[in-house]
Amino acid sequence: AILSILASSPERAVMLLYMLLALTFVLFMALTIVNLQRVSAAWEALEQARIRSENSHMTAWHNLSEVRRTLDKQLSGELKVIHGRLLNVSQEVENVRWKMTQCEAECGKELSDRLRVLEERDGLEPLLRQLAEVKQEQSRASALLDAALEETRNLSELLCTRCPAGWQQFAKTCYFFSSTTKPWLAAKDFCTNFNAHLAIVNTEQENKFLANRIMDHRVFWLGLTDMHTEGNWQWVDGHSLSLSFWNSGEPNNVGHQGEDCATIYSSGRWNDAICSSAEAWVCERSC
16 A cells, blocks of 8 residues: 555655654654663762762771871880880899999909918818809809890890881881882982981781882882892892782883882882882881
């Protein structure tokens, strides 16, 4: 029937074709609008999820910072108390040692006087043996006091409670995390001016300590370079690299300038970078 209409009336055929095209266009636009609405709703949901994720991350980081500050305060107070007690013990040992020295001088004079008197009498040998035993006991007591004093001094040195303001403590070492950026050599000079050096990583625990104090998307210079001999990575104290935490595929020394200085990420992984790049840095010094 439609074919007979088209054959009998071309004008009606053209009109019918236009109507079909218009209907198709309307259906296409309706489908497009529906799909755009779905895409927009999905995009808004993703954006809200991203905002919630960022807020939860910031909240978690803030809570961790508060916990760390609280623990630092508690540990610092306890270490100060222990350090004070050790100082008192060290002073007491020094006093005992001084008294022993005084006694040694006075007793030695008294023993010499008695020996001179006893030399004029018979039966001197048994007394001399007894005196020799007394002197040996005195020497052993003096040696034990010296050892106790040395151990006390060593223990005092192990407890670090005197990091400068703005520095953070790990074990018996102080660390400074910069808030600005410098090239590697300028950062190295900065640490030297504070009687320190760029951070040297000796243990996995030390590497984790550094990584835990680095915010996401930031990197810090380490005291590690191969600028003198390519591939021969050395710390700023002259020791060769033995323990490493390189990122996958690193070090790769890409670019015409080369990458001869090491950085650390918040993940604890290392990367070689161009030494003239401006990055944050970590200084390290003893307490």
